[in-house]
Amino acid sequence: MANKKINKKNIAKLLGDWSKEFELFIPSKDEGIAKFAKWDGKDTSFLDWHRNTIVPPKAIFFPPVEEMFSFQKDKQSYHIELPSSDGQKQLIFGIRPYDANALTILDKTFKDTYEDPYYLPKRKNTVLVGLGCTKPYDSCFCTSLGGSPTDSANVDLMLTDIGDEFLVEGVTDKGRELMSMSSELEEATEADETRAKETKEATYQKVTRQLDTKDIEEKLLSSFEIQDLWEEIAAKCISCGICTLLCPTCYCFDINDELIKDRGTRFRSWDSCSFPVYTKMPMENPRIEKWRRVRNKVCHKYEFYPMNFDVIACTGCGRCVRQCPVNWDITQTLEKMQAKVQSG
Amino acid sequence: MKDRETEQRLRREAKALLEQGKVDYIIGFETGSLKFTTTPLITKDKDSVDRLIINPFIVNNLSEYLTELKGRVGIVAKGCDNRSIVSLIQDNQVKREDVVILGVPCPGIIDLSKVEGLVGKDRDELDDVTRDGDKVVVTVDGEKKEFPASEVLFDNCLGCEFPTPQEYNILLDESSSLVADKTASRKGIETLEGMPQEQRWDFWEKEFSRCIRCYACRSICPACFCERCFVEESEPQWIAPVPRWQDNLIFQVIRNIHVAGRCTDCGECERACPVNIPLRSLTKEMYDLVDDLYHFKAGMDKEAAPLMTHYETTDPEDFIK
Ligand code: SF4
Ligand code: SF4
Ligand code: SF4
Ligand code: SF4
Ligand code: SF4
Numbered sequence: 001m002a003n004k005k006i007n008k009k010n011i012a013k014l015l016g017d018w019s020k021e022f023e024l025f026i027p028s029k030d031e032g033i034a035k036f037a038k039w040d041g042k043d044t045s046f047l048d049w050h051r052n053t054i055v056p057p058k059a060i061f062f063p064p065v066e067e068m069f070s071f072q073k074d075k076q077s078y079h080i081e082l083p084s085s086d087g088q089k090q091l092i093f094g095i096r097p098y099d100a101n102a103l104t105i106l107d108k109t110f111k112d113t114y115e116d117p118y119y120l121p122k123r124k125n126t127v128l129v130g131l132g133c134t135k136p137y138d139s140c141f142c143t144s145l146g147g148s149p150t151d152s153a154n155v156d157l158m159l160t161d162i163g164d165e166f167l168v169e170g171v172t173d174k175g176r177e178l179m180s181m182s183s184e185l186e187e188a189t190e191a192d193e194t195r196a197k198e199t200k201e202a203t204y205q206k207v208t209r210q211l212d213t214k215d216i217e218e219k220l221l222s223s224f225e226i227q228d229l230w231e232e233i234a235a236k237c238i239s240c241g242i243c244t245l246l247c248p249t250c251y252c253f254d255i256n257d258e259l260i261k262d263r264g265t266r267f268r269s270w271d272s273c274s275f276p277v278y279t280k281m282p283m284e285n286p287r288i289e290k291w292r293r294v295r296n297k298v299c300h301k302y303e304f305y306p307m308n309f310d311v312i313a314c315t316g317c318g319r320c321v322r323q324c325p326v327n328w329d330i331t332q333t334l335e336k337m338q339a340k341v342q343s344g
Numbered sequence: 345m346k347d348r349e350t351e352q353r354l355r356r357e358a359k360a361l362l363e364q365g366k367v368d369y370i371i372g373f374e375t376g377s378l379k380f381t382t383t384p385l386i387t388k389d390k391d392s393v394d395r396l397i398i399n400p401f402i403v404n405n406l407s408e409y410l411t412e413l414k415g416r417v418g419i420v421a422k423g424c425d426n427r428s429i430v431s432l433i434q435d436n437q438v439k440r441e442d443v444v445i446l447g448v449p450c451p452g453i454i455d456l457s458k459v460e461g462l463v464g465k466d467r468d469e470l471d472d473v474t475r476d477g478d479k480v481v482v483t484v485d486g487e488k489k490e491f492p493a494s495e496v497l498f499d500n501c502l503g504c505e506f507p508t509p510q511e512y513n514i515l516l517d518e519s520s521s522l523v524a525d526k527t528a529s530r531k532g533i534e535t536l537e538g539m540p541q542e543q544r545w546d547f548w549e550k551e552f553s554r555c556i557r558c559y560a561c562r563s564i565c566p567a568c569f570c571e572r573c574f575v576e577e578s579e580p581q582w583i584a585p586v587p588r589w590q591d592n593l594i595f596q597v598i599r600n601i602h603v604a605g606r607c608t609d610c611g612e613c614e615r616a617c618p619v620n621i622p623l624r625s626l627t628k629e630m631y632d633l634v635d636d637l638y639h640f641k642a643g644m645d646k647e648a649a650p651l652m653t654h655y656e657t658t659d660p661e662d663f664i665k
Contacts, residue, residue, distance in 0.1 A: 031550075031553075031554060032550075032551070032554065032619070032620050033554065033618075033619050033620050051466070054618060054619065055556070055619070064556050064557070064587045065586040065587050065588060135469075137466070137468055138378055138379055138468040139378055139468075235384075235386040236383065236384040236385075236386055236409075238408060238560070238563040238564055239563055240558050240559055240560035240562075240563040240564065240616070241556070241557070241558035241559055241560070242558045242560050242616075242618050245556050245557075245558050246556070246558075246618060254585065256584060256585055256586055258584060267584075267586050269557070269585070269586040269587060270556065270557070270587075272558075275559070277576050280576075290412075321377065321378065322378065323618045325404075325560055325564050325612075325615065325616035326383060326384055326404060326564075327376040327377055327378065327381050327382070327383035328383075329377040329383075331377070332377055
């Protein structure tokens with residue numbers, strides 16, 4: 001199917017058409033911070049704001065807290081009930097390329113390693129409509145990780161800002177199906193295509209933060225035992241959970257039961273290897289010292305994940321850099337590490 | 345520029361401290377990796393001290409690191425940080441002789457979120473933000489805009505009672521000229537106090553629904569120095585360690601009681617919160633209550649017993665019903 005376009009004035013009608021079929025999420029600042037929220041049927045404020053959300057859309061698939069099952073003691077055994085799933089089809093409108101890429105990265109764990117029964121059904125029921133960033137933050141570095149602010153690789157349908165309109169590209173069958181669900185879309189002209197191409201190139205140049213990722217896996221491996229390097233890197237970290245909980249590719253969770261008399265519920269909730277109490281529940285935390293925890297976070301993303309899955313578990317979204325209350329910066333960390341390893 | 349002079353003096357003093365072996369570490373600020381930001385510098389290396397800076401963005405309360413570092417430490421401290429250090433000494437967490445306090449009289453720190461709100465642009469889109477006496481000059485797209493400092497300083501800075509450190513080894517400058525605005529500093533609390541109880545409850549439900557339990561508020565707080573926090577206790581379990589708003593609210597209520605008489609209103613918990621929960625509306629209210637009821641201000645006297653560890657027969661009790 002050829003590319004189409006939509007006038008920004010008609011975007012609410014387009015969303016309206018889709019919302020007949022899907023539960024629709026948009027990037028919103030309604031709840032005091034930028035995050036994905038259910039569409040209220042009219043909000044189009046995302047049109048004036050093309051930047052990153054604070055909470056990544058992974059929260060839709062892997063929420064901060066989620067019921068796994070409830071249980072009831074029944075004489076000698078337990079009766080277990082799974083949470084009901086309505087199989088509701090979802091559409092995430094305005095997901096940024098690096099956050100869509102993060103879902104592909106998360107799939108390696110939640111789909112390829114084992115089949116996570118909570119994440120996967122939601123993932124399968126969801127279509128992703130991407131919207132390119134036009135104003136990357138100074139913390140963004142997605143271009144260093146093979147991405148770009150307008151990359152369509154991991155979405156179903158991709159929108160690119162071309163002024164008063166968006167160019168609409170169908171990427172997958174699911175995405176092309178979306179195009180046929182609304183009469184608001186018009187045929188794109190050659191001039192529209194050219195403008196979209198220019199926008200993509202121009203936005204690419206706006207990402208100024210750079211990270212050299214060449215051989216980074218091997219370099220990290222050789223840095224592993226250099227304790228004073230990692231101590232220096234970790235010094236200012238305060239071991240909070242911001243950089244990991246808000247990282248679109250982090251997936252660690254904790255499990256807790258809540259029991260009232262004979263009934264109970266099991267929850268899972270976001271956890272972080274930055275916390276001193278991480279994995280305390282089954283045993284001890286093998287990483288008591290802070291530098292080991294910081295090293296683990298960096299290595300998990302840039303060494304272990306590539307070793308296991310052939311892909312770096314970082315999309316360069318920059319959240320960890322921008323939200324960190326002490327401005328610990330993963331790009332500076334990796335630069336420092338590389339300099340140290342190279343100098344021997 | 346005044347900051348430049350203070351900065352030069354700081355570098356000289358810090359270098360001397362390290363060279364003469366008077367301290368093992370220096371904790372100060374250096375330029376951060378994002379526009380206008382500063383970041384903590386913790387170093388043993390006397391050449392690194394040339395990276396130390398003083399400017400209107402040195403926001404972190406560095407006393408947070410004192411309980412973690414072993415040895416003697418030279419530390420850069422603004423007024424509120426200075427009181428946190430004294431409070432840690434009162435609580436036997438830090439020994440006075442182990443810290444060399446490099447006091448910085450503080451004119452108030454610029455809250456970039458307020459600047460963003462006023463000019464309608466994010467911080468990385470601004471050309472420049474500078475302090476000029478009781479004004480702050482923001483340059484956007486080449487155009488200069490002036491704001492009264494009281495509109496762009498952090499709320500807690502506006503309410504600061506002791507911007508100039510009282511307990512120091514070296515004071516890097518003369519006393520500060522902070523433009524305080526007590527009313528503006530309590531604005532959030534006043535709004536809440538004006539709400540009917542039910543509406544206030546709804547307000548906190550909405551705010552605490554966003555909490556993700558990153559514990560940044562606790563990790564960044566110098567008064568939260570417990571090695572084991574009640575949050576992670578499982579026998580008994582005080583609150584569920586999952587981010588549900590009711591548990592999130594109780595977490596903050598208990599944390600507030602634990603830091604009562606220790607909290608210096610440094611504002612770090614609210615600033616660190618990634619989801620913008622107005623935590624200072626709770627901590628500042630507690631700070632004022634402690635002052636009203638017990639005439640106690642945290643971190644003012646290193647010899648004084650911590651508020652929560654002692655009592656006097658004249659202590660008020662009429663609020664216990
Ligand atoms: S790097 Fe920053 S955000 Fe991450 S744990 Fe450390 S202090 Fe928190
Ligand atoms: S970096 Fe840490 S929190 Fe994130 S997925 Fe890896 S181990 Fe888990
Ligand atoms: S490590 Fe940082 S930059 Fe990379 S994906 Fe996670 S939050 Fe984004
Ligand atoms: S409770 Fe908040 S304002 Fe008070 S000392 Fe701790 S971080 Fe600072
Ligand atoms: S910093 Fe904010 S989000 Fe994190 S635990 Fe504290 S209140 Fe919750």
